[in-house]
Amino acid sequence: MDHQSEKKTAPIRIPTPMRYCMNLTLIGGLWLLFFGLIRAGSITNYWSGIIIMAGINMILAVSLNVATGYLGQLPLGHAGFMAVGAYAGGIWMRSTPAAGLIAADKMAAALPYVLAALLFSALTAGVFGLVIGIPALRLKGDYLAIITLGFGEIIRVVLTNIDSVLGFKLTYGAAGLKRIPKFSDFTLVFVCVILCCGLIHMLMKSRHGRAILSIRESEIAAESVGIRVTYYKTLAFVFSAMLAGVAGCLYAGYLGSLYPSTFKFMKSIEILGMVVLGGMGSMTGSILSAGVLTVLPELLRSVADYRMVAYSLILVLMMIFRPRGLLGGYDFSMSRVLEQGLNALLRPVPQQKGAGTNERSAK
Amino acid sequence: MNWLSLAFSQIVNGLQAGSVYALVALGYSMVYGIILLLNFAHGDLIMVGAYTAFYAMTAFHLHPVVSVALAILISTALGVLVEKIAYTPLRSAPRLSLLITAIGISFLLENGAQLIFGADTKSMDPFVRGVLTLGNATVSYAALITILVSVIAMVGLTLMVKKTKLGKAMRAVSEDMGAAQLMGISLNKTISFTFAVGSALAGIGSVLYLCAYPQASPTMGSMLGLKAFVAAVLGGIGSIPGAMLGGFSIGLLEALVSAGGLSEWKDGVVFAVLIVVLLVKPAGILGKKIPEKL
Numbered sequence: 001m002d003h004q005s006e007k008k009t010a011p012i013r014i015p016t017p018m019r020y021c022m023n024l025t026l027i028g029g030l031w032l033l034f035f036g037l038i039r040a041g042s043i044t045n046y047w048s049g050i051i052i053m054a055g056i057n058m059i060l061a062v063s064l065n066v067a068t069g070y071l072g073q074l075p076l077g078h079a080g081f082m083a084v085g086a087y088a089g090g091i092w093m094r095s096t097p098a099a100g101l102i103a104a105d106k107m108a109a110a111l112p113y114v115l116a117a118l119l120f121s122a123l124t125a126g127v128f129g130l131v132i133g134i135p136a137l138r139l140k141g142d143y144l145a146i147i148t149l150g151f152g153e154i155i156r157v158v159l160t161n162i163d164s165v166l167g168f169k170l171t172y173g174a175a176g177l178k179r180i181p182k183f184s185d186f187t188l189v190f191v192c193v194i195l196c197c198g199l200i201h202m203l204m205k206s207r208h209g210r211a212i213l214s215i216r217e218s219e220i221a222a223e224s225v226g227i228r229v230t231y232y233k234t235l236a237f238v239f240s241a242m243l244a245g246v247a248g249c250l251y252a253g254y255l256g257s258l259y260p261s262t263f264k265f266m267k268s269i270e271i272l273g274m275v276v277l278g279g280m281g282s283m284t285g286s287i288l289s290a291g292v293l294t295v296l297p298e299l300l301r302s303v304a305d306y307r308m309v310a311y312s313l314i315l316v317l318m319m320i321f322r323p324r325g326l327l328g329g330y331d332f333s334m335s336r337v338l339e340q341g342l343n344a345l346l347r348p349v350p351q352q353k354g355a356g357t358n359e360r361s362a363k
Numbered sequence: 364m365n366w367l368s369l370a371f372s373q374i375v376n377g378l379q380a381g382s383v384y385a386l387v388a389l390g391y392s393m394v395y396g397i398i399l400l401l402n403f404a405h406g407d408l409i410m411v412g413a414y415t416a417f418y419a420m421t422a423f424h425l426h427p428v429v430s431v432a433l434a435i436l437i438s439t440a441l442g443v444l445v446e447k448i449a450y451t452p453l454r455s456a457p458r459l460s461l462l463i464t465a466i467g468i469s470f471l472l473e474n475g476a477q478l479i480f481g482a483d484t485k486s487m488d489p490f491v492r493g494v495l496t497l498g499n500a501t502v503s504y505a506a507l508i509t510i511l512v513s514v515i516a517m518v519g520l521t522l523m524v525k526k527t528k529l530g531k532a533m534r535a536v537s538e539d540m541g542a543a544q545l546m547g548i549s550l551n552k553t554i555s556f557t558f559a560v561g562s563a564l565a566g567i568g569s570v571l572y573l574c575a576y577p578q579a580s581p582t583m584g585s586m587l588g589l590k591a592f593v594a595a596v597l598g599g600i601g602s603i604p605g606a607m608l609g610g611f612s613i614g615l616l617e618a619l620v621s622a623g624g625l626s627e628w629k630d631g632v633v634f635a636v637l638i639v640v641l642l643v644k645p646a647g648i649l650g651k652k653i654p655e656k657l
Contacts, residue, residue, distance in 0.1 A: 074459055135642050141458055142401040146592065147641050150634035153589075157631030265585070269466055276463055305478055312470035319464040320452050 012342045019335040026334060031190055038186055048186055052254050054294040055189035056247050059196045061274040061286035063243030066200055068272070069281030070209070071236040072216030074145045077132070077152025078244055079267035083159060083260070084128045085121035085245025087171055090180040090252040092117045102181040114183045118192070118249050125245025126238050128155070133237035137230065152268055159260040176259040177252075184253035192250060196243050197283060203239065212236045216281075273315050279325030284332040289325075368500040373618045379506040379575055381614020382513035386568035387591030388598065388606040389520060390561030396601035397537045397557045399458065403465040404445055406588015407472035408562050412438035412569030413579040414480055417487055427490050435566035442562025443555055451551070469585065476581040484580040491574045505574040516567060517607045520560070524603065529556055537601065586630070593637040599650020608648060 014022075034051065037043045043051070064078045093099060098113030132151045139147055163173045171177055203209050211232045214222040223229045252258055274293055278285025297307045318325065387409060394402045412434040419430035449468050453461050491505040524530035532553045535543040544550050572587070573579070590613060598609025613633060620632050640647065 072459075074462060135638070139641060139645065142395075142399075142462060143641055143645065145462060146401065146596070147638055149589070150593075150637045153634050154631045154638075157628060157634075161627045161631075265589075269470060272463070272466070280459075308474035309471060309478055312467050312474055315467035316449055316464055316471060319456075319460045319467065320449065323453075323456055323460040 012339055012346065014335045014339055022334060022338075027194055031187070034186060034190070049254070050295060050298050052184060052186060052189050052250075054291045055186075055193045056184075056250050056254065057271070057274065057290040057294050058193050058287050059243055059247035059250070060271045061278065061290040062197055062200055062283055063240045063247065064271050065275045065278075065280065065283060065286045066203075066212075066236055066243070067240040068275050069279075069286075070204060070212050070216060071233060071240075073137070073233070073237070074141070074272075075136075075148040075237070075240075076145045076265070076268050076272070077148035077150075077155070078240075078271050079263040079265070080132075080148075080152030080155035081125045081129060081241040081244035082248035082251065082267070083155055083258075083263035085125040085248025086252040086258050086263075087159060087177065087248075088124035088245065089117045089121040089249030090177050090258050091170065092120050093181050093183065093253065094177075094179065098183070099179075099181040102183055107183075107185075110181075110183065114188065114253070117183075117253075118246055121245040121249035122242040123245075125248065126242040129238040129241025130234065133234045133241070137233045137237060149265060149268070152263075153265065156260050156263050159263075171260070174260060176257050178257040180252050180256050180258070182253060182256045184250045189250055189254075192246060193287075196246065197287070200239075200243075200283060208232065208235065270311075273311060276315060276325055277318060279327035279330065282325065282327040282331050284330065285325055285327035288327070369622075371500045372502075373622045374615065375502050375506050377615035377618030378611060379509045379614070380617060381594075381611035382509045383568050383572050383575070383587070383610075384591045384594045384613050385607045385610025386513050386516060386564045386571065387588060388595040388610045389517065389603060390564045390568075391588075391592050391595040392598075392600050392602065392606040393533075393557050393561045395595070397533060398450070398454070398461075398554060400450065400461050400465060401592070402561075403462075403588070404468040404472060405442075405561065405565055406584035406586075406591065407469050407476075408438045408442055408565040408584070409569040409572060409587055410476060410579070410581060410584035411441055411472065412566040413573050413583065414476065414485075416570055416573055417485060417579045420490060421487050431570045434570050435563055438566035438569060439559050439563045442558045442565065446555060446558040451554075469588075473581050473585065480579075480581065482581060484578050486578040487573075489574070489577045509571045509574055512567065512571060513607075513610075516564060517603060520564070521603050523560075529553070533557055590630075590633050593633050596637060596647055597640050599647030602647070602649045605647055605649035 034043070038048050060078065060082060064075070067073055067075050067078075093113065096113050096116075098110045098117075101107075101110035101113070132148065136144055136147045136151065159171050160174050162171055163169060204212070211222070211227045212235070214225075214227055215229055215232055219229055274290045275286050277293070278287070278289035293311070300307065387405065390405050390408075391402060394400055394405065415437045416430045416434035419425045419433050420427060425433070445468055449464050450461065453464055489505070491503075491508060493504045494501040495504060495507060524533060532543070532548045533556070535546065535548055536550065536553045536557075540550065543553075572583075591610065594609035594613045595606050596609070597612060598605030598607065613636070616632065616636065617629050620626065620629050625632075
């Protein structure tokens with residue numbers, strides 16, 4: 001009897017397999033919605049291009065969020081990793097038979113090459129992340145920001161000038177790497193966004209993720225309880241670089257031509273702006289603000305000149321009045337929202353229901 | 364002889380560019396020394412100063428001396444304004460927020476300038492002409508003025524920081540903000556004054572930049588500012604002679620790289636120097652080793 005009453009007042013929890021099913025359904029539904037609209041022609045080519053760009057920016061923002069929001073560092077060279085990924089993917093796609101297959105509209109046959117390109121981009125960017133991260137992460141704060149900025153600029157200068165040094169055609173310098181087969185379609189970008197977010201989520205919910213968060217809170221305390229600070233810092237940094245490389249590869253496959261001047265310091269700041277506006281440490285925030293900041297300028301074409309001014313003004317005002325970003329550290333979870341709703345409906349007595357989760361979102 | 368005079372002119376070029384870097388680096392160094400803020404907007408003050416001088420001379424046909432004074436005045440006012448509006452409310456905020464604000468201000472100034480003045484590069488006739496002939500070699504008056512002015516500015520700044528009461532207050536605040544406040548030093552006044560001096564130096568730097576390359580563009584400040592920051596780090600951040608030394612070194616290095624036919628690699632080399640300095644001797648050549656505050 002006693003046992004039963006306890007069961008009645010206990011907050012409802014949705015079982016884990018059901019959570020996965022719910023999330024997969026939601027993702028599938030979202031894909032079906034957009035895919036259907038694009039197929040039916042309700043979303044024009046122009047807008048589906050913008051949606052693809054928004055997806056690429058989302059990957060960039062969530063990947064930078066790993067280093068900024070979760071690890072608590074401020075790398076300013078994210079565009080450099082994107083550039084590495086983009087050029088790696090572009091050069092790979094040009095030199096494999098995939099180009100001919102895509103030109104002949106045989107996407108299915110070209111798919112293995114595309115996946116290999118994404119992997120190759122991620123690995124190349126990851127190697128760069130490792131080479132840059134090991135020395136850079138010895139520094140902190142402003143110095144880390146400035147050294148990553150330096151590395152980012154060096155990557156751009158090298159991409160511009162490497163052909164003249166090596167004597168063969170690799171990046172085509174400032175003239176740009178052209179005629180990359182355009183392999184990024186909506187479905188590919190969508191899957192990549194979901195995969196990247198899923199990977200980050202899995203990492204952050206694991207003990208490795210908690211180690212990374214503890215470094216953000218206090219490096220000394222983390223070290224004193226036996227967390228390998230250097231290892232986890234490098235891990236998060238390389239992971240962030242790899243995802244940026246994936247975004248770069250998709251970018252190359254969407255535009256079909258690459259110019260080193262795209263990956264200036266400005267690009268890094270743009271990505272940082274997305275993370276900061278959404279809320280550092282909130283994946284939902286990064287995704288939302290990346291989407292909004294990509295789509296909004298297209299809606300406001302008539303005042304396009306003021307776009308960047310407004311963008312920077314928002315950045316400054318945000319820091320002064322709401323430094324944690326729009327969502328702060330809040331992350332959306334459908335199962336949590338549902339649980340809270342069900343609890344409110346079926347368990348009207350104000351117990352300690354969902355105390356842990358409420359605390360986080362209200363922080 | 365020909366080779367010698369070529370080397371001489373390259374050295375003068377390097378020193379001239381280095382003087383501008385040094386002046387800007389001084390501003391970076393002072394601000395960083397006092398509130399530990401990497402003031403990204405500092406480079407863009409140069410852009411504002413350059414535009415002011417440019418329009419004063421071309422559109423309003425003011426005398427160069429008046430234009431120069433105006434440029435210095437406006438960049439100083441803007442520097443203090445930015446500090447009051449954007450940095451003061453964040454004084455107790457995390458350093459990351461402050462840094463992002465500075466980046467935002469830099470972005471704002473650049474894009475604002477682009478909106479007002481247009482994205483194109485505006486060129487004018489050089490307002491300092493003529494060369495000084497020394498035997499086989501020649502030195503332009505512009506280079507001479509640039510180097511002289513920057514040296515005078517550095518000496519003046521050193522004297523001010525060492526001898527005056529405000530200079531003493533600046534040193535006290537940079538050492539320990541709380542203790543300085545307890546000793547009756549006005550924090551707001553001192554920090555604003557530091558920004559004013561730093562921005563005035565940026566204003567002077569902008570005019571000297573115009574002497575060397577008579578043109579203005581909205582993004583001219585960002586790369587210049589970054590390189591000046593490299594100079595400040597190289598010399599040792601927080602140190603006045605260090606900033607000067609760093610500025611001249613970067614200028615000479617750039618001239619050397621350009622003379623070697625690698626001018627495309629100039630920016631890359633400067634940042635490579637930065638990385639090496641940060642890894643080998645983060646305190647810089649003349650800087651003191653300060654443990655990072657936790």
